[in-house]
Amino acid sequence: xxxxxxxxxxxxxxxxxxxxxxxxxxxxxxxxxxxxxxxxxxxxxxxxxxxxxxxxxxxxxxxxxxxxxxxxxxxxxxxxxxxxxxxxxxxxxxxxxxxxxxxxxxxxxxxxxxxxxxxxxxxxxxxxxxxxxxxxxxxxxxxxxxxxxxxxxxxxxxxxxxxxxxxxxxxxxxxxxxxxxxxxxxxxxxxxxxxxxxxxxxxxxxxxxxxxxxxxxxxxxxxxxxxxxxxxxxxxxxxxxxxxxxxxxxxxxxxxxxxxxxxxxxxxxxxxxxxxxxxxxxxxxxxxxxxxxxxxxxxxxxxxxxxxxxxxxxxxxxxxxxxxxxxxxxxx
Amino acid sequence: xxxxxxxxxxxxxxxxxxxxxxxxxxxxxxxxxxxxxxxxxxxxxxxxxxxxxxxxxxxxxxxxxxxxxxxxxxxxxxxxxxxxxxxxxxxxxxxxxxxxxxxxxxxxxxxxxxxxxxxxxxxxxxxxxxxxxxxxxxxxxxxxxxxxxxxxxxxxxxxxxxxxxxxxxxxxxxxxxxxxxxxxxxxxxxxxxxxxxxxxxxxxxxxxxxxxxxxxxxxxxxxxxxxxxxxxxxxxxxxxxxxxxxxxxxxxxxxxxxxxxxxxxxxxxxxxxxxxxxxxxxxxxxxxxxxxxxxxxxxxxxxxxxx
Numbered sequence: 001x002x003x004x005x006x007x008x009x010x011x012x013x014x015x016x017x018x019x020x021x022x023x024x025x026x027x028x029x030x031x032x033x034x035x036x037x038x039x040x041x042x043x044x045x046x047x048x049x050x051x052x053x054x055x056x057x058x059x060x061x062x063x064x065x066x067x068x069x070x071x072x073x074x075x076x077x078x079x080x081x082x083x084x085x086x087x088x089x090x091x092x093x094x095x096x097x098x099x100x101x102x103x104x105x106x107x108x109x110x111x112x113x114x115x116x117x118x119x120x121x122x123x124x125x126x127x128x129x130x131x132x133x134x135x136x137x138x139x140x141x142x143x144x145x146x147x148x149x150x151x152x153x154x155x156x157x158x159x160x161x162x163x164x165x166x167x168x169x170x171x172x173x174x175x176x177x178x179x180x181x182x183x184x185x186x187x188x189x190x191x192x193x194x195x196x197x198x199x200x201x202x203x204x205x206x207x208x209x210x211x212x213x214x215x216x217x218x219x220x221x222x223x224x225x226x227x228x229x230x231x232x233x234x235x236x237x238x239x240x241x242x243x244x245x246x247x248x249x250x251x252x253x254x255x256x257x258x259x260x261x262x263x264x265x266x267x268x269x270x271x272x273x274x275x276x277x278x279x280x281x282x283x284x285x286x287x288x289x290x291x292x293x294x295x296x297x298x299x300x301x302x303x304x305x306x307x308x309x310x311x312x313x314x315x316x317x318x319x320x321x322x323x324x325x326x327x328x329x330x331x332x
Numbered sequence: 333x334x335x336x337x338x339x340x341x342x343x344x345x346x347x348x349x350x351x352x353x354x355x356x357x358x359x360x361x362x363x364x365x366x367x368x369x370x371x372x373x374x375x376x377x378x379x380x381x382x383x384x385x386x387x388x389x390x391x392x393x394x395x396x397x398x399x400x401x402x403x404x405x406x407x408x409x410x411x412x413x414x415x416x417x418x419x420x421x422x423x424x425x426x427x428x429x430x431x432x433x434x435x436x437x438x439x440x441x442x443x444x445x446x447x448x449x450x451x452x453x454x455x456x457x458x459x460x461x462x463x464x465x466x467x468x469x470x471x472x473x474x475x476x477x478x479x480x481x482x483x484x485x486x487x488x489x490x491x492x493x494x495x496x497x498x499x500x501x502x503x504x505x506x507x508x509x510x511x512x513x514x515x516x517x518x519x520x521x522x523x524x525x526x527x528x529x530x531x532x533x534x535x536x537x538x539x540x541x542x543x544x545x546x547x548x549x550x551x552x553x554x555x556x557x558x559x560x561x562x563x564x565x566x567x568x569x570x571x572x573x574x575x576x577x578x579x580x581x582x583x584x585x586x587x588x589x590x591x592x593x594x595x596x597x598x599x600x601x602x603x604x605x606x607x608x609x610x611x612x613x614x615x616x617x618x619x620x621x622x623x624x625x626x627x628x629x630x631x632x633x634x635x636x637x638x639x
Contacts, residue, residue, distance in 0.1 A: 030585075032559075035598070042561045043396040049563050059585045060561035062595070192598045217600035287396060288600070 027268040032061035033068025033081030034167055036211055037255050039287040040107055040280070041081050047283065048275045056268045065167045066090075069258075073099050078263035079273070082256045083109065083167030088315030100261040100309045104273075104300040105326060106280055108290035110212040110238040111172055111251040113225040114197075116204045121145065121152045124235035126228040127250065130176045133157065133207065139184035145205065159187035160199040160208030166191060172209055175250040175319045197222065209251075212238055213288040227251060229320075243290040250320035252290070261309050270304070277301045296323045374616060381610030389610060393563035394592065398603030403611050405562045406592035409478070410547060410618065412566060412581065413588055416482020417546055421489050422539055426528070428490075429497025429535075434523055453491035460488045461552030469556055476557030478566060479582040484552050489542030496538015500531035530637055533630040540626035544619050550590040560595050562587050589615045 031041055038060065045058040063071065065082045072080035073094040086094070086103070094101065113130065115122055122145065132138060132148050145152040162169045164181065174180040188199055193210045200206035201221035215224055215238070226235035229249040242248035257276065263269045277297040284291040312329040392402025428449075436442045464484035474480045504527060512522045528535075566584035569577065589611060596608035 028585075038560065039396060039599075042394075045561055046393075046395055046563060054564060057564045058561075059559045061557065061559045193600065194598060214600040217602070 027056045029056065029058045029079065029269050029272045030077040031059065031079040031081060031257075032063050032071050032077045033079075034065040034083040034255070035062045036065075036083035036109055036167060037081035037106070037257065038062050039213065040255075040284055040289060041079075041257065041276075043283040043287050044272075044276045044279060047279060048272055051275065052271075056272070058272065069094075072101070072258060072260065073097055075099050075260070078260050078266075078269045080258040082258055084170060084253070084317055085256065085313035086258065086311050086315065091311065091315055101258045101311075102261055102264065102303055102307065102309060103311045103313075104257050104259065104277070104303065105254040105292060105296065105323065106257055106276065106300075107255055107284040107292060108243045108252050108323075109168075109255050110243045110248055110290055111168060111175075111209055111253065112212050112215040112238045113207065113209045113227065113251070114200050114215055114222040115225055116200055116202075116206050117221065117223045118204045119206075119223060122149075122207070122225060123223065124226045124228060127176060127230070130227070131178075133159070134161075134173070134183055135177050136182055136184055139186050142184075155205040158199070158203045158206045159184075160196040160206060161187050161189055162193065162196070162210060163189045163191045168209075168211060171253050171317065171319075172251070174317055175253075180317065212290065216288045240290050244293065246322040246324075252320070254292070254321065254323065254326060255289075259304070261307055264304065264307070273304055274301060277304075292323050296327065299327050374613075377609045377612045377616070379609075380606050381608075381613045384606050384610035385613065389607075390614075394561055394595075398599075398601055398607055401596075401604070401607055403589065403592055403614065405565060406587050406589045406611065407614065407618070408565055409558075409562075409586040410588045410615075412478050413481045413485065413553075413586065414543060414547055414622075416479060416582065417485040417489065418539070418543065420483055420486035421493050421542065424486070425490050425493025425539075426497050426535060429494045429501065430523055430527065432494070433498050433501040434519060434527060449491050449494050453495065456551075457488055457549050458551040458555060460484055461555030463487070464552065464556050475583060476559075476585060477583045478586045480556050481553050481558060481586065481588070482582075484556055485546040485549060488549065488552060489539075489546050492542035492545070493535070493538050496541070497531065497535050500534025500538070501527055503534065504530050529633075533633045533637075536626050536630050536633070540623055543622055547588075547619060547622070548590055548615065550588075550594060553588055553591060558591050559585055559587050560591060589618070 031045070041060050045060050049056065049058055060081075065084055068077070068080045068082065069086060069090040070093075071077045073090060074097055080101075086101075113125065129148050133142055142148060143157055144154050145157050146154040148157070161172070161183070169183075170180045173183050177183060188196075190196055193214045196208045196210055197214055197218045200208045201218065215222055224238050226237040227248070228235045236242050236247045236249070238248055238251070243252045257273075259269070259273050264273065277300045280297050281291040281294060312326060389402045390407065391404050392400060393404050394406075395401040432442065432446065432449075461484060464480060464487065468474045468480040468483055469476060474483075508526050508530070509522055512526055517525070562585060566581035566586065569580070593608045593611045593615070596604040596611065
């Protein structure tokens with residue numbers, strides 16, 4: 001008897017709630033998007049809330065760059081984390097929903113090609129060699145290191161890489177194979193970079209790629225490949241300096257946040273983005289990403305003040321762009 | 333009886349007893365596989381995570397520094413989502429179960445419904461997440477909130493609750509119903525005075541099994557938009573300025589334990605793996621606490637049943 005009464009009461013309470021549907025309004029900054037940009041945005045969100053004594057609330061989700069833009073272009077979020085520039089399709093859906101945005105590069109991510117520490121033959125690799133390994137035509141054919149370079153031993157080549165939903169995958173395939181998402185299919189793919197770290201560290205013939213932060217945290221278990229961008233150029237190991245001075249090519253890429261221009265009128269969003277740019281350099285370093293030069297953050301603040309809308313990429317990924325080149329581009 | 337026959341008989345009995353014994357060993361081995369799997373996982377989590385568990389871990393928000401990071405927003409989120417799930421799934425599931433057992437005419441339509449309810453229990457949870465994304469988040473406009481997540485998980489465990497309710501009701505002796513009807517009771521009176529109270533221990537078990545499944549669910553919760561970083565709690569009723577409404581917390585953004593763990597396991601820093609183990613340990617404790625509560629309630633309720 002009692003049970004049914006409680007149950008009925010609970011059911012009524014619930015319908016009551018649903019009917020009144022109180023809106024939950026408070027100073028809130030909503031962010032969603034790429035898992036690559038997440039550590040930086042999380043650090044900024046954490047410090048921003050402390051600095052504001054919790055008067056402003058910030059939420060950060062991980063839906064991937066594509067998922068983040070879907071929500072952003074529906075106007076559900078104020079800021080989108082993106083590990084690549086907005087695409088033409090996403091520009092259209094934003095336009096259709098009347099969402100305008102300010103594009104801000106916030107850091108560099110150096111994609112790092114890693115090998116097993118016991119691998120002493122492939123410490124330097126050319127882009128052409130990487131292409132020979134990863135291009136779609138290599139599927140099932142290139143299975144030994146010797147096939148890539150006759151000077152290398154006849155050891156089985158075991159490949160590890162991120163899954164197809166990742167912006168890292170898109171950028172790497174574009175930079176190495178010349179076409180986004182074009183790759184051989186017979187490699188161990190995982191969205192969890194720690195799985196890739198484990199794979200390469202246990203396999204002498206292993207080769208993989210992922211973001212610089214995962215290499216730095218596991219550098220005693222892995223070796224980083226120095227990349228030769230073009231014949232005749234020196235082999236460059238991934239490092240902070242090499243990314244900043246533009247010699248680590250073509251695997252250094254800028255990562256972005258996109259700010260909803262209308263939301264930027266709200267004081268809490270504007271303050272958050274300003275905080276992001278003012279503390280970006282310090283926090284980016286702390287989470288093991290490569291910060292942009294200080295003038296780039298100042299430039300972003302200027303863009304925010306001017307409400308400079310649009311993207312400078314015109315819906316395409318530009319491989320190997322430096323921040324200086326980026327600042328000179330005109331928004332489209 | 334001849335001595336020879338007796339011996340043959342004894343041999344047969346001994347052989348049968350051997351089989352008995354062997355099956356017993358086999359059963360224990362099968363049980364050990366299940367138990368050892370859980371035990372080894374649990375011990376592994378304890379070894380990696382116990383060092384991280386203290387009051388600060390339970391009362392801190394997530395952080396980029398592994399040593400400062402805590403699970404406050406995650407466990408509060410999980411508890412609140414479970415609360416909504418229970419409030420929605422129990423009345424609906426029990427009502428549906430009671431109807432199917434006591435009211436529904438026995439015809440082909442009821443059979444079809446029964447088969448479908450049982451099949452629903454096997455639908456992958458991500459499907460419920462997609463349904464909820466369209467229905468609760470967009471059509472009803474609940475947003476990416478605790479309410480949405482709770483209702484989603486309620487849908488997920490509804491079949492389990494319904495099936496458990498029906499099993500519990502079926503175990504009530506027919507005599508009870510016949511006696512009550514003979515005294516002139518209506519179906520409603522039979523249900524509310526006898527069927528539901530007597531079957532409540534069984535229903536409770538089903539509800540807890542469902543809840544234990546729901547608390548560990550990640551896929552549907554991610555689909556409806558649970559967050560990864562959230563460093564504030566849902567508003568307490570009447571707290572804050574301006575004071576929050578009684579039900580404002582239902583519409584607050586949230587995260588839950590499994591998502592927090594998932595995020596930590598995919599971080600580059602090894603220290604976060606310990607955090608994930610610690611969070612996993614707490615999650616198991618939460619599930620055990622829920623089961624413990626159910627056992628205690630079942631014991632209390634059973635004591636009151638006398639027939």
